Amino acid sequence: MTAVSHGEGQAPYGTGAAPAPGGPTKRVRVHHLRELKERGEPWPMLTAYDTYTAAIFDQAGIPVLLVGDSAANTVYGYQTSLPVTVEEMLPLVRAVTRSVTKALVVADLPFGSYQVSPEQALTTAVRFMKDGQAHAVKLEGGRRFAAHVEAITSAGVPVMGHLGFTPQSEHNLGGYRVQGRGDAGDEMVADALALQEAGAFAVVLEMVPADVAKRITSELAIPTVGIGAGPDCDAQVLVWQDMAGLNQGKAPRFVKRYADVGGVIAGAASEFAAEVRGRQFPAPEHVFH
Numbered sequence: 001m002t003a004v005s006h007g008e009g010q011a012p013y014g015t016g017a018a019p020a021p022g023g024p025t026k027r028v029r030v031h032h033l034r035e036l037k038e039r040g041e042p043w044p045m046l047t048a049y050d051t052y053t054a055a056i057f058d059q060a061g062i063p064v065l066l067v068g069d070s071a072a073n074t075v076y077g078y079q080t081s082l083p084v085t086v087e088e089m090l091p092l093v094r095a096v097t098r099s100v101t102k103a104l105v106v107a108d109l110p111f112g113s114y115q116v117s118p119e120q121a122l123t124t125a126v127r128f129m130k131d132g133q134a135h136a137v138k139l140e141g142g143r144r145f146a147a148h149v150e151a152i153t154s155a156g157v158p159v160m161g162h163l164g165f166t167p168q169s170e171h172n173l174g175g176y177r178v179q180g181r182g183d184a185g186d187e188m189v190a191d192a193l194a195l196q197e198a199g200a201f202a203v204v205l206e207m208v209p210a211d212v213a214k215r216i217t218s219e220l221a222i223p224t225v226g227i228g229a230g231p232d233c234d235a236q237v238l239v240w241q242d243m244a245g246l247n248q249g250k251a252p253r254f255v256k257r258y259a260d261v262g263g264v265i266a267g268a269a270s271e272f273a274a275e276v277r278g279r280q281f282p283a284p285e286h287v288f289h
């Protein structure tokens, strides 16, 4: 670790020649995200699970990358996020962290790796920081997990919270459903304040009515990161395969598809296959003598 490459004491935004318009020029720290909130500047977050895509997002100026437990779906092919393990997540976190120079890398704690006790939560968080070289961790839940968040932050590890539709609780929540309608909105505000009080540096709001997300965003000093939570959150996150159109399945309504990466890859694979079958590949320039 060198002070030079980490730009100690320098703001990551708006200084020097920024290769990515609007993106950070120095390593992102949690306090920078709070400064963006104070300045009213929304920021993007994407998931990442491997070295090449993480490097692309880092160069594109995405300040925060989440190695989500959505890897259960996007990498490992499970139907839900519940089966993915710490052992399956750690190599992905390492791969992402190794390839970024600016982005803050947040590791999602998988189901079962923190719920048991604050001690278990801290032990797992330490593994993600030590073995995964993550910069922060994320866990799902509100007031009932405030002690878990506090145990981790007290050890010096930044924690991102996650409220609303929390996929690790989908069997209890009754499927993919909007959370926080009616009286549940007040409960969610209380949960968000408890996470902030416990030391969380940001809170993801997933599938939350826009007015509730707006209220939480204005009541919290720490940033909110929306996914299906309307335009008033301080940040927005999407799963990258949904956003880039690699996911061939039906995407949730909150997804906007910015590209057809699936179509590009399918076209490349078809062309490669046709050229092998037609003996056009390899051409002379690909051959060694």
Ligand SMILES: Nc1nc(=O)c2c([nH]1)NC[C@@H]1CN(c3ccc(C(=O)N[C@@H](CCC(=O)O)C(=O)O)cc3)CN21
Pocket (backbone or CB within 6 Å): 069, 070, 073, 074, 081, 167, 175, 176, 239, 241, 242, 247, 251, 252, 253, 254
């Ligand atoms: N690829 C992917 N994208 C995600 O956003 C994502 C994951 N995986 N895995 C973990 C969780 C699960 N999440 C999900 C998954 C599906 C819906 C969904 O299908 N929503 C539908 C409603 C479907 C229904 O009513 O049954 C929607 O239209 O929003 C929402 C959130 C968000 N996360």
Ligand SMILES: CC(C)C(=O)C(=O)O
Pocket (backbone or CB within 6 Å): 047, 066, 067, 068, 069, 070, 071, 108, 162, 204, 206, 227, 237, 238, 239
């Ligand atoms: C969708 C985001 C917030 C997440 O938790 C994940 O990718 O696992």
Ligand SMILES: [Mg+2]
Pocket (backbone or CB within 6 Å): 068, 069, 070, 081, 108, 167
């Ligand atoms: Mg997750």
